[in-house]
Amino acid sequence: MFFPLNKRPTLSRLSFLLLFSVYIAIFLNLAFYHQVIAALPLDNLRNGLVFLSMPLVAVSVINIVVTVASFLLLDRLVIALFVLVSAAAQYFIWNFGVVIDRSMLVNILDTTPAESFALMTPQLVLTLLLSGVVMAAVAFWVRIRPGTPFWKSAVYRIVSVAASIICILLVASLFYKDYASLFRNQKELVKSLSPSNAIVATLSWYKHNQTQDLPLVKMGEDAHLAPAMQHGKKNLTILIVGETSRAADFSLSGYSRDTNPLLAKDDVAYFPHTASCGTATAVSVPCMFSGMPRARYDDALASHQEGLLDVIQRAGVKVLWNENDGGCKGACDRVPHQDMTSLNLPGMCIKGECYDEVLFHGLEQYIQQLQGNGVIVLHTIGSHGPTYYNRYPPQFRRFTPTCDTNQIQDCTQQQLVNTYDNTLLYVDYIVDKAIKLLQAHQDQFTTSLVYLSDHGESLGENGTYLHGMPYAIAPEVQKHVPMLIWLSPDYQSRYGVNKSCLDKLAAQDNFSQDNLFSTMLGLTGTLTRVYQQQDDILTSCRKG
Incomplete structure (x- = not known):
């Protein structure tokens, strides 16, 4: 006009x-x-x-x-x-x-x-x-x-x-x-x-x-597989990178609601005292794969330096990253990776977003054809807000009434918590599905799994929602994340890991995303100078 x-x-x-x-x-x-x-x-x-x-x-x-x-x-x-x-x-x-x-x-x-x-x-x-x-x-x-x-x-x-x-x-x-x-x-x-x-x-x-175009810094150039990992049955590990799952709402952490009914039966070692590196995916994911502890994490260096998956791949392990959360933030740039969201599979994807079950599409065939040891990373969309109600299929709408809108500040606290807890029921299903997939291939592989969320979430406590607060002032729910490790009986027996010891360790000690790097190297038998034995969670529970 x-x-x-x-x-x-x-x-x-x-x-x-x-x-x-x-x-x-x-x-x-x-x-x-x-x-x-x-x-x-x-x-x-x-x-x-x-x-x-x-x-x-x-x-x-x-x-x-x-x-x-x-x-x-x-x-x-x-x-x-x-x-x-x-x-x-x-x-x-x-x-x-x-x-x-x-x-x-x-x-x-x-x-x-x-x-x-x-x-x-x-x-x-x-x-x-x-x-x-x-x-x-x-x-x-x-x-x-x-x-x-x-x-x-x-x-x-x-x-x-x-x-x-x-x-x-x-x-x-x-x-x-x-x-x-x-x-x-x-x-x-x-x-x-x-x-x-x-x-x-x-x-x-x-x-x-301005540091993005700097030359790539290599790490773990001496990486090779331990002799025990080179002979006999091959090894397969699934690493699930969770999204926005907060430990406070995991029943494995003691939460009053049963948000982990399936995992409670899977004999997992759950680590209730685990801290994130950041409060947002763009910080936590590159940090946990960088090999740098949070106290000395340099995101500028991480942007042009190799990380965990580069080292594991260099040792001869086949690596695959399946993506359902908008990108790996540099962690998978030099390993095979595929954007599962872009497949837009009917029944799984709505308006450019997919349920995390899409991550399993084609995975059975991939495992059947896998030659040698393998690591599969599943990057989930998990419990990402504000549209929590879009993160799970209708059958997981167990806690009601729910907050079925993106204007979450207009919902009651209970509606918001109900909806968020439903997302965790679906996370429970996804992680259990991955464990069952590994169990189905136990004749072909010695199997293991790690689940670790990138950061937590605020659900309106003290007027704060979502995540991304500066770490120094962020509420604990944004920094306290769930982590668990599942080891097949074959893995425990073959590599001498005492599960009872691991359960006791998990209940008593504090861990963080700093532990992921060396724990994954140890879990996959990757020997290299960048491996830090004291950061490997399994170290003290290995026989011999």
Whole structure:
């Protein structure tokens, strides 16, 4: 729709810049101020003054930026971008309690189209339309009053910038210690301030990506199979990489609901005290396959360094990665892998997403034709939200009522937990199905299985949903993950692993995704200098 020129609202450039600075700094940062109140109780006059000074500082900073941009005739563009970014950030911060940083930006970029569509709720569309798109359009629609001499307008804007700088300096002189204390103790709070959070995250992401084209760093070049693994019956291991399964809801962990009825009968060794490397797939998956412990994990190095599967493959083991979760994040780049989601199999796949049973498609034939030792990795979509109700077939809808919408914040806590627990019933079925597949081939192979989830999930506790919070402040449910190991009787006998010892070890000791690398090397009999015996879970339970 086109409006006559004389009906467009007209403002001086100075008023235009100040009004939009106020809109961005205050109205698109309500989520930030809400978090500030929680961290800085307004129970005394000084705290109240500190809080009131924050919008003043935010308006001043944004006014400086957009005013400088105005001298380059970029003010409308900068304002529109700030509005769109801030509106989107505020929605997700307010509704899901997320933190906008580089890790979250990576999660956004790695999100599949189906996952992105799952987040597109009517509430999101309406919010972004009204607070973002419409206001960005207004920034281009408003008419700047003509006729003002450039020098006069320039003087006004320079004075405006000077006033903003003075305002910032004044607040700093009065409340510097208060600001320093608040943001030192609440380091992640600043990541809720828009649009600076998105700008800093983007710059950090760009800087990090400059390392992507570095030469590949090899590891485990001395890898070879142990003699015991080279003779007699061949060995087959299935590694299931879980998605968003939190240990708190596994009945194997002591959860009151029976979410693992099948695995409870499979004689698995379950490890109830297991920590993840990160709180998002883009961090945890490359970390657990990298061979670097979380304390020294370098994602830039991991992006151009070989990992676990490269080493196992170099030892002569056939490796296959079946994918149902939008990508392996670099962990399978140099081994055979296939995207099972893209098969779009009838009855298994809906709108670009598939039930995890799709991972078994063609697997029986693959195993029958497998020559030599093998490792099969199944990367599940598991319990990925917010569309938990799409993660399991109807027959697994045991806990009701469920939350059958992507607007999970509108569901009751019980509905959300019911739906999530149903996803774990399906995870139980998938892992049990893999164990039964291995049992069916026990005459051909000595078999074993490892299941380890990449990270946990928040289900509305303390107003936090989904995952991806910075590790230092993430709730325990996002970091506490389920892990289990199943060893066939043949594996236990042939390689001298004491199952009772393993059960006792699992119940008493703390483990983490740091243990996966060397445990898988030990499990598959891969000998190499990069193997760390102390990190191999099976070490202390091996006879001899």
